[in-house]
Amino acid sequence: MKNITALCKDHKLRLTAPRRVILKVLEQSADHPDAVELHRRVQMIEAGISLATVYRTLKLLEEKGILEKHSFGDGPARFERADQEHHDHLINVETGDVIEFRSDAIEQLQEEIARKHGFAIVSHRLEIYVRPLRK
C-alpha cells in the first residue's frame, strides 16, 4: 500500500508544510478519526496548523479518492484510507470503537436488490451498531 504522501504527489497536490503534517498523522492513524481529533493530533506535532486547513485537506483528499468519509450516527464525519479492500463497519455503541468486516454474501444480495428495483449501485453503507455479548 503506497503511503499517502506518494498518492498526493500522484494527484499533483502541493506538499506544503501543514499538509505534510496532516498526511503523516493520517499515515499513523489506524482508527477512524474525525476532523477535530485529527487536528488535535496535528497540533501536537505543529501548533500553528488551523482546523480550517485540516478540513480543507480532508475534503481535498476525499475528492481525490484518497480518503473515505463516513458519518456514523449523528456525530462528526470520520475518515479512513480509501485504498483498502472494501468493508463495512461494526460500531461498538459502548465505546465508539469501529471494527471492520466484509461479507461478500451481503454485497451480492445488495446487488440483486438494486437490480430488481431497476437501479445500479453507486455506493452503499452498512453499519451495525452493537454491544458486547457477555458483560
Added chain:
Amino acid sequence: MKNITALCKDHKLRLTAPRRVILKVLEQSADHPDAVELHRRVQMIEAGISLATVYRTLKLLEEKGILEKHSFGDGPARFERADQEHHDHLINVETGDVIEFRSDAIEQLQEEIARKHGFAIVSHRLEIYVRPLRK
C-alpha cells in the same frame, strides 16, 4: 396501524394545538421529510408554529419510539413512523427519492457477523445509494 395521535395519548404526551398540527402532517406524509420540510408543511396549516417546536416534538416522538430518525448522507435528519415493518432504504442519488426494501437474508447475515465478533446488534443501518439502470 394506529394513528400517531393515539400513540401520543398512549405515551401521555400533552395534545397541544401545535402538536396536533405536527402530528396531522406526519400522518399525511408518506415520504421521509426532514424537520425544515415538516415545518414548512406545518406552516401551511398554522403559521405561528415555530421550528423549535417541530424539533422538540420530533425528538420527543423519537425518544418515545414513535418515529425513527435517519441521517442519509450528509444532510439533515429525516423521519418516518417507527411502527412499520422493519426495512432498509434505497436512495436514488439523482432525485433524493427513498425506496424501502426488506431482506431477511441480509438481516440474518448481519446477526451472524455480529455474533461471530462477540456482539449483539443494537441497531443497524443499510443504505444503498443508486442510479436508474436505463437512462
Added chain:
DNA sequence: GTACCTGCAAACGTTTTGCTGAATC
C-alpha cells in the same frame, strides 16, 4: 510568476437551549 495554499474570522445549516409566559391535565 502564477497558481495554489494558509490562517483568521466570519458565516453557514442544522439542532439545541434558556427564558418567560401560557396552556394542558
Added chain:
DNA sequence: GATTCAGCAAAACGTTTGCAGGTAC
C-alpha cells in the same frame, strides 16, 4: 395548581468560505 409546553432569540455544533498575505512549483 403543578407540570409541561410554546415562541423567541441566542447559542451550540460541525463545517465551509472570503479575504489578504504567503509559498510551492
